[in-house]
Each structure stands twice: as structure tokens, then as C-alpha cells.
Amino acid sequence: MKDEFDEIDDTLDDIEPLNDGSPELYEHFRVVVDKGQTPVRVDKYLFERLVHSSRNRIQNAADAGFVMVNGKPVKSSYKVRPQDVITVMLDRPRYENDIIPEDIPLDVVYEDSELMVVNKPAGLVVHPGCGNYNGTLVNAIAWHLKDNPKYDPNDPQVGLVHRIDKDTSGLLVIAKTPNAKTSLGLQFFNKTTKRRYRALVWGIVDQDEGTIVGSIARNPKDRMQMAVMSDPTLGKHAVTHYRVLERLGYVTLVECILETGRTHQIRVHMKHIGHTLFNDERYGGSDILKGTHFSKYKQFVNNCFETCPRQALHAMTLGFVHPKTGEEMYFTSELPQDMTELIDKWRNYISNRDQL
Structure with a gap:
């Protein structure tokens, strides 16, 4: 079973006053x-x-x-x-254990004296938590910056500004100075950052584009999940914009734009409108939710699951204002190989549907 603490969406956007009962501070x-x-x-x-x-x-x-x-x-x-x-x-507990630098491969997209942008692979836990005190992205960053006397990986005033789920790939920004952490954190808090994701979801999304508005909280029926609350006062306000990029038989490739950054937001919102992320085990996407009952089709989908053995979600673009220069920064990460091959399989399925 996957650890529930290793999957956290962008978190500085997730901060609420302490007296609202939120467990996130x-x-x-x-x-x-x-x-x-x-x-x-x-x-x-x-x-x-x-x-x-x-x-x-x-x-x-x-x-x-x-x-x-x-x-x-x-x-x-x-x-x-x-x-x-x-x-x-x-937005996270105090740590009893120091973060130890570990020589873990790190894909650095950009770096200067104030910050760095990295491209996280799927399967890498972002931050130490229960059951994951080492082998994380934070340990890799500590190794990368081990010769920087101004960077202390155990100082909460520097480091990660936001997070993405363990099995989501894509871009993250890390602050190397306290002032950068404050500036970037406020940009996430004030929703001025630009974040776009690519996702493959089950079903044919009818509308070419749309907006999902729904408060998100822990699912009272399954504590391992988040869910959209029928009573908006029970959750945190969340907004996701989506746009259809390609319809592929029984799945759809979409672009999702985060206006807020709640825990599992895209995964929860897309399921809420009936389009669970492909192979998202926690939310039921690892079942065959759409399609035929033919054995060849089932075999095809199972092959797709093996090709991309995680939720098909990638943090593709990230934009923000540089905390020191004021320059608008914008980064793009190409789809990783597993998602590229997955999408190609569905494209081939469309062209050869009669054979399945």
C-alpha cells in the first residue's frame, strides 16, 4: 500500500487559518x-x-x-x-530527524543563487514523512547543495516551496535563500504562479474546456483519499480549469490549470466529474472503467497499465516571478517516456480499433 503521507500537492496554496480546524499547519x-x-x-x-x-x-x-x-x-x-x-x-511538522544529503540523481532545469527548478521523476517522494525519512527529493537537493554554506536542508526557511505527489512527475521550484522562500511562497499563496499539468483520464470528456469548482477535504469514508464535499464549508475551496487536447477512444488527454493547489486536487476534481485519471490506483483508475468486454481490449489496457504504472499526471509547466530580479520565469518539461508511450498506445488503438 502506498504511504498516504508521501502524496501532497502544492502546499503553500493549501494554507488556511489555524482556527478553521485545518490539519495542514x-x-x-x-x-x-x-x-x-x-x-x-x-x-x-x-x-x-x-x-x-x-x-x-x-x-x-x-x-x-x-x-x-x-x-x-x-x-x-x-x-x-x-x-x-x-x-x-x-505547512509541515517539525522534523525529529535531520535531513541527510544523499547522492540521488537530480534533473536540474535551472539554477541561480536564489533558486533552482527541478524535474521530478514519478516514484520519487518529495519530502520526508512517515515511512519515508530518506531517499526523497529533499535528500537529493541537500546533496546537490552540500557545498553551499548558506543552504541548510534542515532550515524551514529554505527549500521546497510547493510539492507534487510521489507518482506525479514534473516541475518543482526550490528556494535557496529565506527571502526567495518568502517571495515564492507568497506567489503560491496569492495564486499568481502559472501551473499547467497534462493528464490522461478515463472516458471521453464532452466539453472542449471547462472549470471544476469544488471544496476538497479528507474523504470521511476512506481516509486514504480526498473528496469533493457537498457542503463547501467542510472543505477547502478548490478550482481547476481543464482543456481537451485529444480524444483517444475510451480515454482523453487533457490539460489542467491549477487556480488553487489542494491535496490531490486534479485527481479528485477529475474523478468528481466522472473522468478518473488513468491508472490512478488510489481513486479507482487502475480498473478498466471504460471500453469493451473483449479479452483483446482487456489485454490492451493491462499492457497500458504496465507501460505507465502510475497515475498519468505530469506537472508540465511552471511560471513565477523571480524573487530577486523581478523577471517572469517560465519553464516547460516534456512528457516523460512512460506517458508518451502510453498516449502512443491509445493513438494506435484508435487507428486499429477493429483489430481489438
């Missing part, structure tokens, strides 16, 4: 204000106590909702009062 710093404290801005108060943070980064973090006072998010201008409980929250 974790406490990384806590302080109780002294009884004799005079009123002072919270950004100044934290700057004097957080060794590795600039005041500008604290201000940006507060504006994004990451700084809490008595369990509620506050702006950087909030005046600290005696006995206030101040917490700084992040």
Missing part, C-alpha cells in the same frame, strides 16, 4: 509574552527572538496568515499585549 515557534511587556508590533517582537529571520520575511509571513496570536492570524502591525501566546506556523 504545524507549530514551529511559540512564545508567551511577559506580563510586563509594553505594546510593540508583532513583527518587531518576533524579529528580536527569531535568529534566522529578517523583519521583512516576518512581515510577509504575517500578511500571509502564518503568524498567530492566541490561535488567530494577525497582521504584522498587531501590537503585542502581555500574556499573548504567539505562534509561527508552517
Whole structure:
């Protein structure tokens, strides 16, 4: 069984205030204000106590909702009062184990002093978690940057800005400096990044393009899945735009554009409209959902499953504004071999349908 903690979509877009019951924020710093404290801005108060943070980064973090006072998010201008409980929250738990650099192959698409963009292969866990404390993309990045004295892989102020599922391939951006992490994180939070995915889904998608709006939360009937909630107040608001690229018999090649970045968003939204991702085991896509009952067809589909032994989803493009230069950056990753061969098989199926 796949580990449920190794499959997380872009996460800085997934942050909600702590008091909404969301499990996605974790406490990384806590302080109780002294009884004799005079009123002072919270950004100044934290700057004097957080060794590795600039005041500008604290201000940006507060504006994004990451700084809490008595369990509620506050702006950087909030005046600290005696006995206030101040917490700084992040999108992942504190790690008990240090991240050890490991010599794992890394496909670096772009790199400069502030950031790097990598092309992650399917099957590689992005970040250490329960059951996956090594052999991850983060371990590979730590090795790649082991000679950079300014990069500490155990410092949450640098590193991954967003994530994609273990069995999803494609582009990720990594911050090498705290200021880059804050800037890029806010771009994801404010939904100004550009992210396009390619997916092969079951069934013929009728509309050439469309938008899926549906709040996403943990599936109450299956804790290993996420699901679209009928009551929008029970989940997190999520929006996915899609466009049909090619209809191939009993499957459709689509482009998905993320407006938000919830856990398993594309996988959940496409299933919600009746088009589960091809070979997405967790959501039922590894069953033959469309087609005929002929044995040759079943054999053909099983061969397709073997060709692409994971959900057919690829993070193809990524765009953002460079945190230091202000330049608009845009990167594209070609479809990996398994998805290319899978699509070619379905194209051949269309041209030889009578033989199946």
C-alpha cells in the first residue's frame, strides 16, 4: 500500500487559518509574552527572538496568515499585549530527524543563487514523512547543495516551496535563500504562479474546456483519499480549469490549470466529474472503467497499465516571478517516456480499433 503521507500537492496554496480546524499547519515557534511587556508590533517582537529571520520575511509571513496570536492570524502591525501566546506556523511538522544529503540523481532545469527548478521523476517522494525519512527529493537537493554554506536542508526557511505527489512527475521550484522562500511562497499563496499539468483520464470528456469548482477535504469514508464535499464549508475551496487536447477512444488527454493547489486536487476534481485519471490506483483508475468486454481490449489496457504504472499526471509547466530580479520565469518539461508511450498506445488503438 502506498504511504498516504508521501502524496501532497502544492502546499503553500493549501494554507488556511489555524482556527478553521485545518490539519495542514504545524507549530514551529511559540512564545508567551511577559506580563510586563509594553505594546510593540508583532513583527518587531518576533524579529528580536527569531535568529534566522529578517523583519521583512516576518512581515510577509504575517500578511500571509502564518503568524498567530492566541490561535488567530494577525497582521504584522498587531501590537503585542502581555500574556499573548504567539505562534509561527508552517505547512509541515517539525522534523525529529535531520535531513541527510544523499547522492540521488537530480534533473536540474535551472539554477541561480536564489533558486533552482527541478524535474521530478514519478516514484520519487518529495519530502520526508512517515515511512519515508530518506531517499526523497529533499535528500537529493541537500546533496546537490552540500557545498553551499548558506543552504541548510534542515532550515524551514529554505527549500521546497510547493510539492507534487510521489507518482506525479514534473516541475518543482526550490528556494535557496529565506527571502526567495518568502517571495515564492507568497506567489503560491496569492495564486499568481502559472501551473499547467497534462493528464490522461478515463472516458471521453464532452466539453472542449471547462472549470471544476469544488471544496476538497479528507474523504470521511476512506481516509486514504480526498473528496469533493457537498457542503463547501467542510472543505477547502478548490478550482481547476481543464482543456481537451485529444480524444483517444475510451480515454482523453487533457490539460489542467491549477487556480488553487489542494491535496490531490486534479485527481479528485477529475474523478468528481466522472473522468478518473488513468491508472490512478488510489481513486479507482487502475480498473478498466471504460471500453469493451473483449479479452483483446482487456489485454490492451493491462499492457497500458504496465507501460505507465502510475497515475498519468505530469506537472508540465511552471511560471513565477523571480524573487530577486523581478523577471517572469517560465519553464516547460516534456512528457516523460512512460506517458508518451502510453498516449502512443491509445493513438494506435484508435487507428486499429477493429483489430481489438
